[in-house]
Amino acid sequence: MEKRTDKNSYTVLFAVGMVLIVGALLAYLASALKPLISENERLEKQQNILYAMGINNNDEGSATFVSTDEAPKLFAKYIKKQLVIENGEVKENAEAYLIDVKKEQARAKEGKARRLPLFVGEKDGKKYYIAPIRGKGLWDAIWGYVAMDENMVVQGVYFDHKGETPGLGANIKQRYFMDDFYGEHLLTEAGVFKGITISKTNSDPTNEDKNDFEIDAIAGATITGDGVTAMIKKDLRLYVPYFQNLKKQG
Amino acid sequence: MGKDSKLILDPLADNNPITIQVLGICSALAITAELEASIVMSISVLFVLGVGNVVISLMRNIIPSKIRIIVQLIVVATLVIIVDLVLKAFAYELSKTLSVFVGLIITNCIIMGRFEAFALGNGPWRSFLDGIGNALGYAIILIIVGFFRELLGSGTLLGMKVLGDPIEKTGLYAIGYEDNGFMLLSPMALIVVGIIIWVQRSRNKSLIED
16 A cells, blocks of 8 residues: 555645745744844954954964954944045945945946945054955855055955865965965056966965065965955956045145 | 664764765865864764754654655755854854855765665664764764874964974974975875775774675
8 A cells, every 4th residue: 555655745745845844944044133144244344344454353373353342343443434436436435344345346247337445444643445355266255355555555455255165265364375465566666556466386485575466375275366366456456546546646 | 772872883983974885075075174174064064964863853754755855955954054044143253164064064975874874764862873973973084084184284283383384494394394285185085085994994804895
């Protein structure tokens, strides 16, 4: 005799029931936790931006953000201006850090104007210009924040990724990689944008030469490294006119 | 009780999911370049396999056999997503480290294998023990492989420079030792697993197939 659970009607009913239960459960959880999750993401953005300009709890070795409790306070204290550059026009916008770079890149692809957020921070009398960048790694998105001075010399970076291989590509968010960027130039002496290349043939592993436009690559993470190169070159290039204007205004 | 403890102890050595059943190789290759990732993955699988086995075992009499694989997949995927969401809301930092593993857990053949081979035919308590045992067996191999790959490939353990500093030439590096970057690439994980299998079978001849 056929078992009850082998009947086609039972199978279909079971499948429908299971999908409904699981779907409802996940949808409920996702929407119930949404406010908490987006608050975490908001704080993380502030922590990232502060990290890039050197405000962090780094001790020896690992990269450590300021705590989530302090982040909003420090963000308000150190980030003096939040700018949005659109079609060459610069406007202040207190919510610029919430602009989704991914969406803006998609808009640019459709031929629409892309809004470029830029954060002006000040620490110990020194100005930092922090720009978000975003690109593709090996498996998924990679992104970061680059802090520069008025000559587009890198003053600090923070990189992150969605799903790069642990131990290889994922190491772009390790101190030993990110710290190398400090002092690296983005513009040639003539003021032409050259960007920074993550290089496997770099003969300067301790990165003493800050004028070579190169950073030593991570072994085993070629594609992720190429992704970092590409997002630096593509996204930071867009900010060059702003810095040229800044120079002109003196 | 002897029978129950066998459920935990067997997969640790003589019926190890990786070295004997050769399951879960894909994740063993992907994430063992450093020890920390191996440990995190082990804990995640321990949780998912333990709970998943219990859930499948409780449902074993009502699951239609024609779509049982899909049902198993849904159970794993749901568990993993729930864990991911809860972590994102309450332990954001941790969730960022773990997010890479989510996909790898869902497709981990050990999990599907234990659901199919054990939980569908056994009670919840025994299934729970079986899940824990297999996850621990998986963990041991992952941690051994991660240990050697990180030590020989990067000269570190859990990120600490245990062999000295390669750039400032201290410790072992002072006498000319070099990291073997090859250890960081996936094929070396397979070779390390191969060596473990070799050692294990040469010590216990009954494991050798004809």
